[in-house]
Amino acid sequence: MKITDVKLTAIGMPRLTGFVNKHVMIQLLTDEGVDGIGEMSDFSHLPKYTIDIVDLERTLQQLLIGQNPFNIASINLDLSNNFPEAMYYYEKGSFVRNGVDTALYDVCAKFLGVSVSDFIGGRLREKIKVCYPIFRHRFMEEVEENIEVVRKQFEKGFDVFRLYVSKNEEADEQFLYRINEEFGGKVKIKSLDFSHLLDWKQAWRIAKRLTKYPVDLIESPAYRNDFEGLRNFRMKCDLPVSEHVWSLRQQLEMIKHDSVDIFNVSPIFIGGITSARKAAETAEVAGKSLLLGTTQELSIGTTAMAYFGAALGNLDYISDPTGPELYVGDIVKNKVKYRDGYLYLPDRKSTGLGMEIDWGLVDKYRIKDLSWEDVTVHQLQDRTS
Numbered sequence: 001m002k003i004t005d006v007k008l009t010a011i012g013m014p015r016l017t018g019f020v021n022k023h024v025m026i027q028l029l030t031d032e033g034v035d036g037i038g039e040m041s042d043f044s045h046l047p048k049y050t051i052d053i054v055d056l057e058r059t060l061q062q063l064l065i066g067q068n069p070f071n072i073a074s075i076n077l078d079l080s081n082n083f084p085e086a087m088y089y090y091e092k093g094s095f096v097r098n099g100v101d102t103a104l105y106d107v108c109a110k111f112l113g114v115s116v117s118d119f120i121g122g123r124l125r126e127k128i129k130v131c132y133p134i135f136r137h138r139f140m141e142e143v144e145e146n147i148e149v150v151r152k153q154f155e156k157g158f159d160v161f162r163l164y165v166s167k168n169e170e171a172d173e174q175f176l177y178r179i180n181e182e183f184g185g186k187v188k189i190k191s192l193d194f195s196h197l198l199d200w201k202q203a204w205r206i207a208k209r210l211t212k213y214p215v216d217l218i219e220s221p222a223y224r225n226d227f228e229g230l231r232n233f234r235m236k237c238d239l240p241v242s243e244h245v246w247s248l249r250q251q252l253e254m255i256k257h258d259s260v261d262i263f264n265v266s267p268i269f270i271g272g273i274t275s276a277r278k279a280a281e282t283a284e285v286a287g288k289s290l291l292l293g294t295t296q297e298l299s300i301g302t303t304a305m306a307y308f309g310a311a312l313g314n315l316d317y318i319s320d321p322t323g324p325e326l327y328v329g330d331i332v333k334n335k336v337k338y339r340d341g342y343l344y345l346p347d348r349k350s351t352g353l354g355m356e357i358d359w360g361l362v363d364k365y366r367i368k369d370l371s372w373e374d375v376t377v378h379q380l381q382d383r384t385s
């Protein structure tokens with residue numbers, strides 16, 4: 001089998017909060033008439049420059065046309081040479097590698113007539129427990145709005161939430177107090193996510209204040225790549241500490257410094273299922289736990305993560321991918337399913353990722369490029385409009 005063409009389509013998908021996220025769908029066409037699809041999810045993160053998708057499509061055509069898609073290892077090497085790892089969380093090259101790698105798994109599994117699960121180690125579970133994100137409070141008035149979000153999502157079956165904290169600690173505390181008052185033990189807050197916005201000492205001061213309410217873990221309570229800061233925080237805190245993995249080098253540094261208890265791994269930030277499996281195995285060898293992170297993907301990206309997560313032995317904590325529940329729409333005929341706060345894998349009898357593009361929906365959300373509108377840094381950090 002040979003790849004005969006590569007096509008990219010930019011998608012602008014609004015969230016329920018009003019914030020529009022820009023994604024790129026990739027299609028790999030082959031001489032066997034089987035196509036693969038993948039997702040370069042959520043380019044709407046800093047830094048505020050943009051990828052030219054016409055040029056990217058040309059680059060990927062040069063790299064991939066004529067290649068056998070089963071050569072996943074060598075194609076990943078080519079991708080890494082062209083889009084090298086950087087020590088940065090939202091490195092756009094990782095998003096590009098992720099889209100291509102996912103599409104390779106889709107096309108190869110489809111060609112063999114099997115599910116992606118049959119390609120990457122099967123399934124230890126058919127569903128993954130996830131939590132719904134509560135975006136960062138900047139103003140006190142937002143507490144009431146966020147309590148309303150919890151009420152709505154609780155009715156839909158979500159009973160675990162995570163909270164982005166640190167811009168308005170009064171509001172953060174008020175939110176936790178209100179949740180405790182109204183829901184008692186019926187709703188759980190999995191994590192407080194500091195998103196690397198603070199130095200570890202400031203994060204520790206706020207964490208002490210907020211953890212009088214029950215939470216499972218603390219995420220990213222130090223500046224990016226401050227491995228010692230993370231460790232200092234972890235040594236003071238009774239709760240487990242998690243950090244995203246955005247490069248294998250960064251993961252190694254976190255292991256050397258014993259910075260975390262949990263690695264937050266997701267294919268988008270590490271450049272695909274292939275790299276994410278490497279990071280997950282590294283975590284296992286180092287005796288660390290895992291949770292499945294997210295950039296809030298559409299259904300194609302979320303399903304890829306579900307296959308990856310279903311084969312992990314040390315997925316010890318509640319995971320994060322809820323993108324399809326956050327956006328107003330999707331681009332597939334068969335959106336991924338959530339029930340009772342679980343993300344369900346597609347039927348194992350489906351082939352590839354088990355996703356079918358809905359071209360009507362693609363046309364509805366298609367955009368011409370990834371250009372930035374007038375969004376501010378606050379909006380980008382807080383995911384609100």
Ligand SMILES: O=C(O)C(=O)C[C@@H](O)[C@H](O)C(=O)O
Binds near residue numbers: 042193
């Ligand atoms: O755990 C995290 O950190 C995130 O989920 C990051 C978010 O910014 C996410 O990427 C989003 O777009 O909401």
Ligand SMILES: [Mg+2]
Binds near residue numbers: 193195219220244
């Ligand atoms: Mg996080």
Ligand SMILES: [Mg+2]
Binds near residue numbers: 042296
């Ligand atoms: Mg994101």
